[in-house]
Amino acid sequence: MQAPGDGADGADGADGAQILDDGAGGATGSAGSSSGPGNPGGRDGTATSGTVAGEAPQVEGASPAPRQGGEASASASASGEASEKQVLEFALTVPFLCYVDAELTYQYLTSSAECYHEAVHTELTVIGSDLFIRLTAEDPVLLQISTASLLNQLSMVVQTMQHLVPAIFSRPRPGKGG
Amino acid sequence: MIGFFLLGMQGFLPGDTARHHRAVILDLLQEALTEAGLTSQDIDCIAYTKGPGMGAPLVSVAVVARTVAQLWNKPLLGVNHCIGHIEMGRLITGATSPTVLYVSGGNTQVIAYSEHRYRIFGETIDIAVGNCLDRFARVLKISNDPSPGYNIEQMAKRGKKLVELPYTVKGMDVSFSGILSFIEDVAQRMLATGECTPEDLCFSLQETVFAMLVEITERAMAHCGSQEALIVGGVGCNLRLQEMMETMCQERGARLFATDERFCIDNGAMIAQAGWEMFRAGHRTPLSDSGITQRYRTDEVEVTWRD
Numbered sequence: 001m002q003a004p005g006d007g008a009d010g011a012d013g014a015d016g017a018q019i020l021d022d023g024a025g026g027a028t029g030s031a032g033s034s035s036g037p038g039n040p041g042g043r044d045g046t047a048t049s050g051t052v053a054g055e056a057p058q059v060e061g062a063s064p065a066p067r068q069g070g071e072a073s074a075s076a077s078a079s080g081e082a083s084e085k086q087v088l089e090f091a092l093t094v095p096f097l098c099y100v101d102a103e104l105t106y107q108y109l110t111s112s113a114e115c116y117h118e119a120v121h122t123e124l125t126v127i128g129s130d131l132f133i134r135l136t137a138e139d140p141v142l143l144q145i146s147t148a149s150l151l152n153q154l155s156m157v158v159q160t161m162q163h164l165v166p167a168i169f170s171r172p173r174p175g176k177g178g
Numbered sequence: 179m180i181g182f183f184l185l186g187m188q189g190f191l192p193g194d195t196a197r198h199h200r201a202v203i204l205d206l207l208q209e210a211l212t213e214a215g216l217t218s219q220d221i222d223c224i225a226y227t228k229g230p231g232m233g234a235p236l237v238s239v240a241v242v243a244r245t246v247a248q249l250w251n252k253p254l255l256g257v258n259h260c261i262g263h264i265e266m267g268r269l270i271t272g273a274t275s276p277t278v279l280y281v282s283g284g285n286t287q288v289i290a291y292s293e294h295r296y297r298i299f300g301e302t303i304d305i306a307v308g309n310c311l312d313r314f315a316r317v318l319k320i321s322n323d324p325s326p327g328y329n330i331e332q333m334a335k336r337g338k339k340l341v342e343l344p345y346t347v348k349g350m351d352v353s354f355s356g357i358l359s360f361i362e363d364v365a366q367r368m369l370a371t372g373e374c375t376p377e378d379l380c381f382s383l384q385e386t387v388f389a390m391l392v393e394i395t396e397r398a399m400a401h402c403g404s405q406e407a408l409i410v411g412g413v414g415c416n417l418r419l420q421e422m423m424e425t426m427c428q429e430r431g432a433r434l435f436a437t438d439e440r441f442c443i444d445n446g447a448m449i450a451q452a453g454w455e456m457f458r459a460g461h462r463t464p465l466s467d468s469g470i471t472q473r474y475r476t477d478e479v480e481v482t483w484r485d
Contacts, residue, residue: 156241
């Protein structure tokens with residue numbers, strides 16, 4: 001299974017949703033939209049760490065278009081109707097195959113606050129085996145940089161899990177996500 | 179050091195360095211385990227560089243360290259890079275309580291241990307001495323292969339004329355930005371007029387900056403009453419620096435400790451060594467505190483593994 005592709009670093013910037021290339025599974029998300037899944041009301045507190053017990057997370061390239069059931073919409077900034085202080089958003093849903101994998105990734109990303117600019121608001125939530133990620137900011141450049149940083153880290157977490165638990169990831173997976 | 183060659187005359191760029199680390203780290207981890215004949219069950223703890231350094235590369239490695247620690251259920255230890263150098267130097271040389279001259283491309287500090295802290299007695303107030311040397315190498319278009327500092331050292335051996343350069347010591351601290359600016363301004367003119375050769379400039383720069391470092395180290399040794407000096411960091415490989423430090427130590431009746439390029443230059447083993455000391459002393463880095471710190475001061479760490 002191929003891990004999400006490498007994204008840009010630092011000031012290079014990137015379209016966060018499109019950094020993810022064909023990989024292990026599916027993820028929904030959009031970049032630059034003014035609305036997203038919001039807080040689905042799932043648990044987002046601290047959880048105990050666990051080992052990988054389930055199957056591989058599946059992350060696939062995210063389409064910039066809204067997915068079925070998704071709440072993301074086209075960027076309001078492109079509509080010309082934006083208010084002066086428009087909040088831009090990057091939202092991503094990463095469907096893992098078990099709660100433990102999602103929780104492990106969640107714990108890692110929540111402890112990486114130093115990687116996100118203070119002007120970028122980050123929300124991470126685990127519901128079931130899905131990890132919801134939402135970044136919002138008024139500055140598109142900062143949002144882009146933080147998104148790239150987060151996706152790089154997400155990529156490395158997934159690659160590390162794949163690398164260290166190969167037996168689990170080599171099992172065929174039922175179609176999920178996408 | 180692969181990235182150093184590929185980056186040509188630019189030095190290390192955070193983004194490119196981070197991409198390199200991400201591309202190789204997992205294979206490197208597996209290779210290390212295989213070569214050592216170990217499995218995850220044989221590992222006691224996971225040590226990683228918490229700082230100081232460039233943010234993106236530090237994060238690239240911290241990601242893996244944290245994930246591995248969770249997957250293997252092992253304690254995590256965030257290590258100060260500077261202390262890694264010191265602990266490796268102490269281990270390899272056997273120095274007991276030296277005054278440490280830590281010189282590299284990113285750091286220049288004079289350090290001595292006191293009451294559970296590695297105290298910084300003196301440091302650069304602007305750029306590190308290695309950074310000064312590297313940027314001077316770019317001015318003269320000196321090759322990066324194997325490293326600009328090494329090539330400067332070899333050229334300096336053929337230098338015959340000492341060119342007077344700004345010597346800047348401010349109490350216990352040093353400054354290298356002025357000498358770099360000066361030499362960037364005058365180098366091409368002096369070479370064009372035949373006033374000196376590139377080898378003369380290399381020789382003069384080394385003699386000047388190293389003399390500054392020897393001065394502040396000696397001042398710290400006098401203050402602490404220290405009879406040992408230890409050189410660590412990549413610039414510590416420089417034999418001329420070691421020679422000048424040895425002369426100073428002999429004049430003081432002190433002993434100089436230094437290592438070779440295997441242990442002077444940044445390496446993972448030094449992080450493991452410092453991490454091991456921390457682990458045995460009971461240190462643990464909780465996940466909530468396992469971020470990286472680009473400006474992680476040497477004296478921020480409580481050195482509980484020493485008396």
